[in-house]
Amino acid sequence: MRIAELSRRSGVSVASIKYYLREGLLPPGELTSPNQARYGEEHLRRLRLVRALLDVGGLTVAGARDVLAAVDDEDVGLHHALGVAQTAVMARVEPVDDDDATVRAEKVVADLVARRGWMVTENNPGRRAAVDVVATLDRLGGDQVVGLLDVYAEAMEAVGDQEVAAVVDRGEREGSVERVVVGIVLGGALIAALRGMAQESASARRVGRGGER
Amino acid sequence: MRIAELSRRSGVSVASIKYYLREGLLPPGELTSPNQARYGEEHLRRLRLVRALLDVGGLTVAGARDVLAAVDDEDVGLHHALGVAQTAVMARVEPVDDDDATVRAEKVVADLVARRGWMVTENNPGRRAAVDVVATLDRLGGDQVVGLLDVYAEAMEAVGDQEVAAVVDRGEREGSVERVVVGIVLGGALIAALRGMAQESASARRVGRGGER
Numbered sequence: 001m002r003i004a005e006l007s008r009r010s011g012v013s014v015a016s017i018k019y020y021l022r023e024g025l026l027p028p029g030e031l032t033s034p035n036q037a038r039y040g041e042e043h044l045r046r047l048r049l050v051r052a053l054l055d056v057g058g059l060t061v062a063g064a065r066d067v068l069a070a071v072d073d074e075d076v077g078l079h080h081a082l083g084v085a086q087t088a089v090m091a092r093v094e095p096v097d098d099d100d101a102t103v104r105a106e107k108v109v110a111d112l113v114a115r116r117g118w119m120v121t122e123n124n125p126g127r128r129a130a131v132d133v134v135a136t137l138d139r140l141g142g143d144q145v146v147g148l149l150d151v152y153a154e155a156m157e158a159v160g161d162q163e164v165a166a167v168v169d170r171g172e173r174e175g176s177v178e179r180v181v182v183g184i185v186l187g188g189a190l191i192a193a194l195r196g197m198a199q200e201s202a203s204a205r206r207v208g209r210g211g212e213r
Numbered sequence: 214m215r216i217a218e219l220s221r222r223s224g225v226s227v228a229s230i231k232y233y234l235r236e237g238l239l240p241p242g243e244l245t246s247p248n249q250a251r252y253g254e255e256h257l258r259r260l261r262l263v264r265a266l267l268d269v270g271g272l273t274v275a276g277a278r279d280v281l282a283a284v285d286d287e288d289v290g291l292h293h294a295l296g297v298a299q300t301a302v303m304a305r306v307e308p309v310d311d312d313d314a315t316v317r318a319e320k321v322v323a324d325l326v327a328r329r330g331w332m333v334t335e336n337n338p339g340r341r342a343a344v345d346v347v348a349t350l351d352r353l354g355g356d357q358v359v360g361l362l363d364v365y366a367e368a369m370e371a372v373g374d375q376e377v378a379a380v381v382d383r384g385e386r387e388g389s390v391e392r393v394v395v396g397i398v399l400g401g402a403l404i405a406a407l408r409g410m411a412q413e414s415a416s417a418r419r420v421g422r423g424g425e426r
Contacts, residue, residue: 199373200339
């Protein structure tokens with residue numbers, strides 16, 4: 001199909017398709033003349049994945065490019081794919097500053113890891129992101145989020161365990177890197193969405209019990 | 214202080230400060246001549262908050278602007294601030310398409326809400342985001358994330374309950390809108406970070422038990 005049909009069938013504008021081609025998110029079509037290309041069903045499917053990662057998963061273009069490169073590389077294993085997807089999900093975090101707040105945050109996170117008996121390496125992307133969030137909260141003078149650290153950790157312990165079990169239990173290699181990547185990125189978006197619903201529900205329940213607004 | 218000193222003390226470039234001023238994220242300084250302004254400690258503090266929301270929280274500029282408008286408006290209550298922050302956190306989600314996948318996703322989410330006894334209105338931003346994520350997974354042909362729906366929901370139930378309790382129990386009005394906003398935005402970033410750590414730990418534990426990689 002021509003780019004116009006690819007646009008019509010995917011619901012993605014021609015301008016966006018051209019942008020994704022330039023950015024390497026979508027592989028080039030087969031050239032049929034010097035300035036015309038033909039696209040196949042695999043382009044349609046890839047476009048769906050690109051939009052899912054960008055619009056629903058909230059990845060940056062650079063993050064999506066890294067993730068798609070892992071999906072396309074047959075030598076990439078599940079463990080590496082997990083790391084790439086985690087890094088992309090947390091891509092917005094700035095390099096950690098080496099101030100007092102960072103030193104304190106590193107201790108807070110190291111204590112949490114020890115307390116929960118987590119097996120986590122120093123360069124886990126989540127660990128660096130956690131240090132940065134805790135240090136940011138310290139600089140802002142906020143404390144209530146840090147007070148919820150163990151609540152969050154316990155919730156994510158159950159989630160991480162079931163997520164890893166869901167990947168391992170399937171076992172098959174076929175399409176599994178894409179499944180892991182989609183699971184990390186869209187799973188994160190789903191968790192954020194459910195958190196918003198659970199907050200409203202908890203708030204409504206408290207009001208219903210005669211609590212404060 | 215002049216903009217150069219504001220830049221030096223905040224670690225934010227002059228170009229970025231000017232961008233935030235143009236975008237309304239930072240209030241204008243006091244004009245001391247037609248093309249020079251003076252900035253105070255409140256600008257330094259606001260810059261820290263802006264960077265936290267954008268870099269660590271991952272908000273878009275438009276999302277940060279909405280959130281900061283709520284922080285600055287003394288008539289905004291906690292409940293409204295919660296909604297604004299939730300919407301900003303999920304700002305990337307596209308309008309829901311009205312296709313078969315969306316219809317199925319709406320039923321999946323409505324069933325989840327009924328099963329868990331959640332009190333959630335139709336226009337909760339998380340509810341719309343959840344429908345969109347589930348519909349996107351449906352279109353991609355993925356099923357493993359939807360299989361984790363109740364795992365995610367149970368985890369977020371505990372989180373939402375404790376988060377709302379942490380806000381309500383404090384009670385004081387002073388600075389509380391900012392606290393709620395920071396809690397929603399940075400709490401979400403912290404949850405994502407801890408999920409990455411918990412996944413690695415669960416994976417390492419399974420390998421240690423002689424499980425598959």
